[in-house]
Structure formats: structure tokens, C-alpha cells
Amino acid sequence: MDWLTKSASEIGRGIGAGEVDPVAITEAYLEAAKELPFGSRIYARQTRDRALAEAIAAHDRAKQGIRRGLLDGVPISWKDLFDTAGTVTEAGSKLLEGRVPKRDAKVLANATRAGLVCLGKTHMTELAFSGLGVNPSTATPPNVHDPELAPGGSSSGAATSVAFGMAAAGIGSDTGGSIRLPSAWNDLVGFKPTHNALSLEGVVPLAASFDTAGPLCRTVEDCAELFAVMGNTAAPDLAEATLKGTRMLVLNPYATDVRDAPGAAFQSAVERLSGAGATIETADVPAVNEAMETTLSLYTAEAYGTWGKVIEADPEKMDHRIRARFRQGADVLAADFVALWQRLRVLRKQYYAATAGYDAVLIPSAANLPPNVARLDSDNDYFVTENLLTLRNTRVGNLMGVCAVTLPTGVPSTGIMLMCPPGDDARLLRLAKAAEGALA
Numbered sequence: 408m409d410w411l412t413k414s415a416s417e418i419g420r421g422i423g424a425g426e427v428d429p430v431a432i433t434e435a436y437l438e439a440a441k442e443l444p445f446g447s448r449i450y451a452r453q454t455r456d457r458a459l460a461e462a463i464a465a466h467d468r469a470k471q472g473i474r475r476g477l478l479d480g481v482p483i484s485w486k487d488l489f490d491t492a493g494t495v496t497e498a499g500s501k502l503l504e505g506r507v508p509k510r511d512a513k514v515l516a517n518a519t520r521a522g523l524v525c526l527g528k529t530h531m532t533e534l535a536f537s538g539l540g541v542n543p544s545t546a547t548p549p550n551v552h553d554p555e556l557a558p559g560g561s562s563s564g565a566a567t568s569v570a571f572g573m574a575a576a577g578i579g580s581d582t583g584g585s586i587r588l589p590s591a592w593n594d595l596v597g598f599k600p601t602h603n604a605l606s607l608e609g610v611v612p613l614a615a616s617f618d619t620a621g622p623l624c625r626t627v628e629d630c631a632e633l634f635a636v637m638g639n640t641a642a643p644d645l646a647e648a649t650l651k652g653t654r655m656l657v658l659n660p661y662a663t664d665v666r667d668a669p670g671a672a673f674q675s676a677v678e679r680l681s682g683a684g685a686t687i688e689t690a691d692v693p694a695v696n697e698a699m700e701t702t703l704s705l706y707t708a709e710a711y712g713t714w715g716k717v718i719e720a721d722p723e724k725m726d727h728r729i730r731a732r733f734r735q736g737a738d739v740l741a742a743d744f745v746a747l748w749q750r751l752r753v754l755r756k757q758y759y760a761a762t763a764g765y766d767a768v769l770i771p772s773a774a775n776l777p778p779n780v781a782r783l784d785s786d787n788d789y790f791v792t793e794n795l796l797t798l799r800n801t802r803v804g805n806l807m808g809v810c811a812v813t814l815p816t817g818v819p820s821t822g823i824m825l826m827c828p829p830g831d832d833a834r835l836l837r838l839a840k841a842a843e844g845a846l847a
Contacts, residue, residue, distance in 0.1 A: 415629040449530060484578070562577065675818070
């Protein structure tokens with residue numbers, strides 16, 4: 408059996424049954440990342456000594472029958488913006504070159520206490536500010552379907568470490584879609600929890616008002632288990648999850664104003680959900696459309712307020728396209744920023760009221776397919792337009808403050824996204840488990 412391509416939960420059960428040795432599978436993942444093509448484009452750095460020490464401890468606990476949970480001994484990767492004690496953590500930017508934190512990020516510390524093995528840090532978009540996954544400053548991971556295509560970002564390495572069999576799961580962050588986009592484009596399940604459901608302590612920020620941490624996995628079960636581990640809580644019960652009797656809203660124009668391939672894949676997926684018992688309705692929610700108009704000012708102002716001094720101290724170290732995005736926030740007035748946030752809170756309430764009668768809201772995870780990296784690198788206008796389109800649908804979830812999950816549709820590099828109100832993470836994961844079965 409090729410355990411490297413199994414889900415984290417399957418590996419965990421294999422460890423519990425004595426079929427998988429945590430040390431052996433950790434060594435296998437480390438070797439795969441070192442020897443297989445593209446490994447250096449996926450991992451910024453391995454934490455080999457730490458990983459083996461943690462795997463040995465997990466092996467000993469398994470032998471003694473004192474495992475700490477289902478995922479004890481399971482090796483996973485971490486996006487290079489999660490502080491890792493004694494290990495360089497640069498968030499994909501030369502501006503942070505040589506940065507070595509003294510302590511683990513809170514979610515990493517929680518995972519370590521639960522017995523998970525830290526394989527290393529994965530490449531990402533510079534300071535997490537792009538949905539394409541391209542980073543000429545460090546490395547651009549390959550898309551699992553074609554290395555010439557963009558992997559999706561900003562958690563590009565997190566997704567591809569799983570898709571290429573170099574980790575059992577990856578941990579990433581999502582400010583405008585950075586977990587869900589690379590998951591969709593690499594046929595994974597990506598879960599963006601409710602904002603602040605998981606600690607951001609020790610996570611390099613982009614725009615803290617929208618930042619979230621979460622897992623990129625092969626299955627919904629893995630997402631649920633990792634969500635619990637990262638938050639030091641019990642995993643939600645996914646048993647007997649069903650779509651029978653549920654009502655779901657297809658949100659326009661985000662479901663219709665998409666390119667042909669993702670649109671067709673989405674429609675097929677919706678039909679399968681309907682066939683599994685879900686009632687599907689369609690509507691436009693004006694509050695979302697108005698909220699979209701706040702995006703440029705809210706995101707860029709907070710991002711530039713966070714990083715402006717660092718960027719301007721040595722601007723040539725940053726990719727010019729990412730630098731330009733940050734600088735869009737330089738001239739946003741504080742009064743306008745506050746007024747926009749006040750308006751967004753009103754719009755969120757309107758959205759919650761409009762969707763209160765539905766179990767979930769549905770849209771395609773991305774309106775486009777992965778673009779060609781060479782063209783993105785050579786054509787700045789194309790980079791800008793593709794990046795904005797790529798992020799459009801996922802950003803709905805961040806702007807509305809909801810929890811969201813993307814599931815593979817069965818068509819390569821396309822996903823269907825389910826969204827639930829803030830705080831309904833466990834219910835969303837149950838719905839996603841049922842939807843996963845319907846889509847399989």
C-alpha cells in the first residue's frame with residue numbers, strides 16, 4: 408500500500424493498528440520531498456531533526472498504547488508563515504530573510520502536543536498577497552496537473568506538498584482565498600474556519616482582520632480532525648452526515664459569471680448534491696455585491712499599514728507586482744477605512760438575514776482554471792486580471808465573515824465551495840462530509 412498518498416486519518420488509523428510506523432513514514436515523506444521532482448519548489452526548508460524526534464516519540468507512544476489521538480505520529484507540512492521555533496520563517500519574502508522565531512505558533516504548538524510530526528515549511532506567495540501562487544523571489548510550486556500552470560495561492564506549497572505525496576496534510580492561511588484556491592486547483596479539500604476560530608498567535612500577518620489558519624487535505628475527515636487539533640478541541644462528529652432535507656442557495660452572479668470549465672463542473676456538482684437530497688435554490692444577495700466594492704481599500708490599507716515601513720525600507724527586495732498591490736493601500740484615509748468597516752458590518756448582517764433559511768451557500772471555488780505561469784511572469788496586465796478573477800469567489804467568504812470549505816468536483820482543478828454562518832464550523836464540516844460522498 409502506498410501510504411504516502413493516503414489521507415492523514417487513514418495513516419493515523421494505520422499507526423493505531425500497527426500497520427504504519429511513524430518513523431518510517433516520516434522518513435519516506437522527507438525522502439520524497441528531497442528526491443522527487445519539484446520537491447525544492449514545494450518545501451522552503453525541511454525540519455528533519457525535529458520531524459524524526461517527533462516521529463520517534465510517536466512510535467514509542469504507539470508501542471505503549473498511549474497515543475494522544477487519531478493523528479498522533481502523522482507527518483504534515485506548514486506554510487512558511489507559521490512561526491517554528493529555531494527554524495527560519497520568512498513568509499515567502501526576502502524582506503524577512505533570516506528571520507528565526509523563538510517559539511512555535513500557537514496552532515503548531517497545539518499540533519505538536521497532539522503528536523503530529525512537523526515535516527517542514529512550504530513555499531508561498533510573498534507575504535501571502537496573491538491568489539495565484541507565483542513567487543519569483545523564492546519558488547513557484549507546480550500545479551499537480553501540469554507544472555507549467557499556477558498552483559494557486561497563497562498556500563501554494565501547502566497544497567502541493569499533499570497533492571504530490573510529500574505530506575499527509577498541509578496547514579495554510581486564508582485572507583482572501585489562500586487555502587481554498589490552491590486546494591481547488593490541486594483537487595484537495597480546503598477548509599477556511601470562521602475568523603478567530605483558530606489562534607493567529609505566531610502567524611505572520613497579511614491583514615489580521617481577515618486572516619485565518621486552516622488545513623488543506625485529501626478528505627473532509629482530515630480537515631475536521633486537524634481543525635480540532637489546531638484548536639485543542641474535540642473533532643466534530645461526522646457520522647451519518649446527510650444532505651437529505653437540506654436547503655442550499657446558489658449565489659449569483661458568482662455561480663454564473665464564470666468561465667466555461669469551472670461553470671460546467673459546478674453545475675454538475677450541484678446536480679449531484681440535489682440528487683443526494685438537497686433542495687437547491689438560486690438568488691442574488693445585493694449585500695455581497697456592495698461588499699465587493701470595499702475590497703481594494705480594506706485589504707490594501709490594512710496590509711500596507713502592517714508592512715509599509717518594512718517594504719519601503721528596501722522595496723527592491725519585493726516582487727514588483729506584490730509591492731504594487733501593497734502600495735495601493737498607502738493613500739487610503741483612516742476615516743474612509745473606518746467608514747468602510749462600519750458599512751461592511753451592516754452588509755454582513757444583511758447577508759446573514761438573506762441566507763438564514765439555507766443550510767449552506769454554494770458557488771464555484773474559482774471562476775477560472777489555473778493560468779500559465781510563464782504568461783503570468785511576462786504579462787503584468789494578465790497577472791493582475793487573472794489574480795483578481797481568481798480571488799473573486801473565495802473572497803466572498805472572507806468579506807462576509809463566514810466559514811467555508813472547497814470540495815473537488817471530479818473535474819481537474821475545479822471546486823465547489825460551501826459556506827455557513829460564522830461559528831457554524833462543525834455544521835459546515837458535517838454538510839461537507841455528506842457532500843463529499845455525493846460528489847465522489
